[in-house]
Amino acid sequence: MRNIFLFIRRYSVFILFLVLQIIALYFLFTYNRSHRAKGLGFAGGITSYFNGKYNSLEDFFTMQEENRRVHLLNDSLMNLLNANFVVADSGTTVMRDSTYRDTLGSNRHYAWRSAQVVYSTSASDKNYLQINRGSSTGVGDDMGVFSSNGGLVGKVINTGKNFSEVMSLLNVVNKFSVQLKRTGSAGMLSWDGKSPQELTLNNIPKTDSVRRGDTILTGTYSRSYPPGRMVGIVSKVLIDKSSNFFILKVQPAANLTSLQQVFVVENIHYNELEQLDKATHDMVDKKGGNK
Numbered sequence: 001m002r003n004i005f006l007f008i009r010r011y012s013v014f015i016l017f018l019v020l021q022i023i024a025l026y027f028l029f030t031y032n033r034s035h036r037a038k039g040l041g042f043a044g045g046i047t048s049y050f051n052g053k054y055n056s057l058e059d060f061f062t063m064q065e066e067n068r069r070v071h072l073l074n075d076s077l078m079n080l081l082n083a084n085f086v087v088a089d090s091g092t093t094v095m096r097d098s099t100y101r102d103t104l105g106s107n108r109h110y111a112w113r114s115a116q117v118v119y120s121t122s123a124s125d126k127n128y129l130q131i132n133r134g135s136s137t138g139v140g141d142d143m144g145v146f147s148s149n150g151g152l153v154g155k156v157i158n159t160g161k162n163f164s165e166v167m168s169l170l171n172v173v174n175k176f177s178v179q180l181k182r183t184g185s186a187g188m189l190s191w192d193g194k195s196p197q198e199l200t201l202n203n204i205p206k207t208d209s210v211r212r213g214d215t216i217l218t219g220t221y222s223r224s225y226p227p228g229r230m231v232g233i234v235s236k237v238l239i240d241k242s243s244n245f246f247i248l249k250v251q252p253a254a255n256l257t258s259l260q261q262v263f264v265v266e267n268i269h270y271n272e273l274e275q276l277d278k279a280t281h282d283m284v285d286k287k288g289g290n291k
Contacts, residue, residue, distance in 0.1 A: 110226050111266045113138065115145075118163070122257040125193035127170040129154075131262060134162040139264050144218075144225025148261040151253025152176070152231045155224050156264065164264075170196050170256050177221040178231050183208050186219050189231065189250065196257050199232065201248035208246070212237055216250050223267050223274070 113133060120129035133139040145153040145166050154168040167174055169191060176189040178201065187203040204210055216231040236249035267273070 108268060111138075111268060113264045113266070115139075115164075115262050115264050117259045117262060120168070120259055122168075122170055122196050125172045127168050127256075128157075129166045129168055129259060129262075131164050131166060131264070132162065133264055134160045134164050136161050138266065139164050140266070142224050142270065143267075144222075144265045146225070146229065146263045146265065147254035147259060148263070149253065150230050152218060152225065152229060153254050153256065153259065153262055166262075168256055169199060169252055169254075176231075177219040178216050179219040179227075180204065180208070180210060180234075181215040181217050183210065183214075185210070186221070187248070189216070197251060198235065199250040199252055201234075201250050202245060204246045204248055206239070206244050206246060210234065210237060210246060210248065223270050225265055225267075 115131040115133040118130050118132050121127045131139075131145070139156060139159055141156055141159055143156045145155060147153050152169065154166045154171070154174065156164050157167045158165040169176070169189070172191055172193045174191065177186060178189045179186045185204050185208045187201045189199055189201050191199050201216065212234055214234040216234065218225050218227050218229040218231055220227045230253045232250040232252040234248050235251045238247040238249065240247050
C-alpha cells in the first residue's frame with residue numbers, strides 16, 4: 001500500500017495531466033460533431049485493422065484444415081474413377097479380396113493414396129522429394145506419384161516404413177513413356193537439367209501433326225501409373241534437321257518446384273504382371289537356345 005502512495009506522489013502531475021486530457025477529449029468528441037465523427041472514424045479504422053489481422057490469421061488455420069479435407073475427399077473420388085477398374089468376366093468365378101471389387105463386379109486395377117510432401121528439391125540436376133507415406137500404409141517402390149491437380153510428378157524409388165523417396169520428373173536420369181492425346185503418338189519424356197518449367201519429349205515423328213498446346217498424357221508402356229493421366233502441354237515444337245523426329249518442349253502440369261500434397265497410385269497387379277513378363281522372356285530365351 002505504501003508503494004502505491006509513493007507512486008501516486010511521484011507521478012501525481014503526470015496522472016493529473018492524463019486525466020485532464022481524457023476529460024477534454026471526452027467533451028470534445030461528445031459535444032463537437034465534426035471531431036466526434038473524426039474520432040469515431042479513427043477508432044473504427046483501428047478496430048477494422050485489428051479485426052482484419054485476426055480474420056486473416058483465423059482464415060490461415062481454417063484454410064489449412066479445409067485443404068486437408070478437400071485433399072482427403074479428392075483421394076476418395078480418385079479411387080472411384082472408372083479407369084481404376086477392369087470389368088470382370090460374368091461367366092467366370094474369380095476368388096479375390098472384396099476390397100478390390102466394386103458393387104458392379106469390376107476388379108480394381110489402381111488404388112490411390114494421398115500423401116504430404118515433407119521435403120523436396122528442384123535446383124539440382126537430380127531432384128527428389130520425400131513423402132509421409134511408407135510401407136506401413138501400403139506404399140511401395142515403382143508406384144506413380146501425381147500432384148494434387150492430377151499432373152504426373154514422378155515415381156517412388158525407395159520406401160521406408162513411414163516415409164518414401166520419389167524421383168521427380170526433374171531428374172536427368174529419369175525417362176517416362178508418354179503419348180500425345182490428340183494423335184496417340186508415343187514418345188520418351190526427359191529433363192535436360194535446365195529450366196524446371198520445361199521438359200523434353202523425343203521420338204515424335206515429323207509426319208505427326210503435333211502443334212503447340214497439344215496435351216501430353218501418360219502412356220501404356222508403364223505399369224507404375226495408369227495411362228491417360230495428365231503430364232503437360234506442348235510449349236514449343238522444334239525441328240531436328242539431323243533426324244526424322246521433332247524435339248518437343250513440354251510444360252509440366254504439376255508445379256514441381258512447390259509441391260505440398262500428392263497422390264500415390266498403386267497398380268494392384270504390378271507384381272503379377274512383372275512376374276508374367278519375366279517368365280515369358282525366360283521361356284522365349286530358353287526356346288531360342290534349344291534351336
